[in-house]
Amino acid sequence: MLNVTERKKVMITGGAGFIGSNLIRLIIEELPNWEIVNFDALTYAGNLTSLAGLEENPQYRFVKGDVTDSKAVLDAMQGCWGVMHLAAESHVDRSILDASPFLKTNIIGTQVMLDAARSLGIQRFLQVSTDEVYGSLQPDAHPFTEDHHLKPNSPYAASKASADLLVRSYYKTYGLPVVISRCSNNYGPYQFPEKLIPLLISNALNDKPIPVYGDGMQVRDWIYVDDHNRGLLEVLEKGKPGEIYNLGGKHELPNLMLIKHLLDLLGKSESLITFVKDRPGHDRRYAMDWSKTERELGWCPKFDFEEGSRRTVDWYMNNTKWVNQVTSGSYRDYYELQYGAR
Numbered sequence: 001m002l003n004v005t006e007r008k009k010v011m012i013t014g015g016a017g018f019i020g021s022n023l024i025r026l027i028i029e030e031l032p033n034w035e036i037v038n039f040d041a042l043t044y045a046g047n048l049t050s051l052a053g054l055e056e057n058p059q060y061r062f063v064k065g066d067v068t069d070s071k072a073v074l075d076a077m078q079g080c081w082g083v084m085h086l087a088a089e090s091h092v093d094r095s096i097l098d099a100s101p102f103l104k105t106n107i108i109g110t111q112v113m114l115d116a117a118r119s120l121g122i123q124r125f126l127q128v129s130t131d132e133v134y135g136s137l138q139p140d141a142h143p144f145t146e147d148h149h150l151k152p153n154s155p156y157a158a159s160k161a162s163a164d165l166l167v168r169s170y171y172k173t174y175g176l177p178v179v180i181s182r183c184s185n186n187y188g189p190y191q192f193p194e195k196l197i198p199l200l201i202s203n204a205l206n207d208k209p210i211p212v213y214g215d216g217m218q219v220r221d222w223i224y225v226d227d228h229n230r231g232l233l234e235v236l237e238k239g240k241p242g243e244i245y246n247l248g249g250k251h252e253l254p255n256l257m258l259i260k261h262l263l264d265l266l267g268k269s270e271s272l273i274t275f276v277k278d279r280p281g282h283d284r285r286y287a288m289d290w291s292k293t294e295r296e297l298g299w300c301p302k303f304d305f306e307e308g309s310r311r312t313v314d315w316y317m318n319n320t321k322w323v324n325q326v327t328s329g330s331y332r333d334y335y336e337l338q339y340g341a342r
């Protein structure tokens with residue numbers, strides 16, 4: 001259970017992105033004594049329309065800034081009890097096209113955040129990480145535990161693994177009270193339509209082809225975004241400094257099965273499915289063992305996939321304006337580069 005009475009000021013980086021905007025809405029709804037500073041550079045993936053309605057909320061303040069800018073970070077972090085560090089370049093396909101923004105934001109940005117947290121005596125620093133740092137699993141292998149080796153296969157995953165190691169080093173070297181969460185693939189409202197689920201829904205609604213990489217039998221463990229965010233709050237509040245906590249959705253599914261399920265919910269034909277050239281270095285399977293998090297923090301995912309996917313599809317069907325807004329402009333160039341000649 002979350003402690004809802006204590007007053008806390010928390011800096012959330014990347015709060016205008018998919019997970020961050022859902023996290024901020026959850027905190028505003030359930031933790032009335034928390035004050036939030038949302039620090040975000042508003043890249044293509046950050047959209048203040050995802051937080052519409054919160055502008056005047058006294059619990060909430062937005063600061064536009066880059067996590068690699070140490071002065072801006074220090075200013076925004078003043079007076080905070082804790083930090084939830086979500087800001088990142090997050091899309092594997094983009095990291096394959098160009099790794100440099102990933103190294104800059106995900107590694108250097110994390111170092112800047114850690115230095116600021118150290119100099120201000122931050123009491124809890126949460127590094128929000130991913131299952132992708134562990135690499136790929138064999139079909140019959142046990143899901144990833146927190147002790148699994150780090151074998152990242154994409155520049156994105158390598159940049160997150162590097163950041164995680166840096167975070168660990170600040171605990172060991174300086175005693176900074178850090179915690180690391182690693183979660184599986186999220187889905188839900190406000191996800192930018194370059195990731196599989198929102199791309200699929202928005203293409204299907206427009207009767208456009210659904211690009212399936214390779215044979216479509218890659219397995220992901222899907223978690224509804226609110227379950228992830230409740231896990232992040234538990235890890236922040238109750239996690240032991242220096243420890244890593246896995247979070248997962250208890251729902252492993254091959255991409256093709258996922259796509260067919262969603263097309264069925266949308267009432268669209270499977271003839272939209274179009275097999276395209278595989279992603280280089282494509283991880284075959286991710287799966288999480290989150291028994292440590294359940295045992296130590298009492299967390300487990302609450303949404304089953306049926307309900308989560310229904311909610312997600314409904315949300316995208318009712319929010320085509322949001323999709324159109326965030327995909328105007330540079331997204332069209334990216335789409336052409338990514339899928340045009342595939």
Ligand code: NAD
Nearest residue numbers: 014016017018019041042043045046066067087088090186
């Ligand atoms: P996202 O791409 O939707 O959002 C990222 C946010 O970070 C955006 O608002 C963007 O403007 C901001 N940002 C990017 N570069 C920045 C910079 N230099 N300075 C300040 N802000 C910057 O990402 P997401 O899916 O919401 O993921 C959030 C975090 O969770 C990431 O750290 C990601 O690695 C991690 N994660 C994501 C998933 C998933 O399935 N989406 C799973 C596990 C972990």
Ligand code: TYD
Nearest residue numbers: 092185194195196197211212213218220255
């Ligand atoms: P994605 O949403 O990019 O997440 P991640 O690569 O971080 O797991 O992709 C999820 C899965 O869907 C992954 O196996 C790649 C696959 N995929 C496609 O088949 N087609 C697509 O157009 C996209 C974006 C992803």
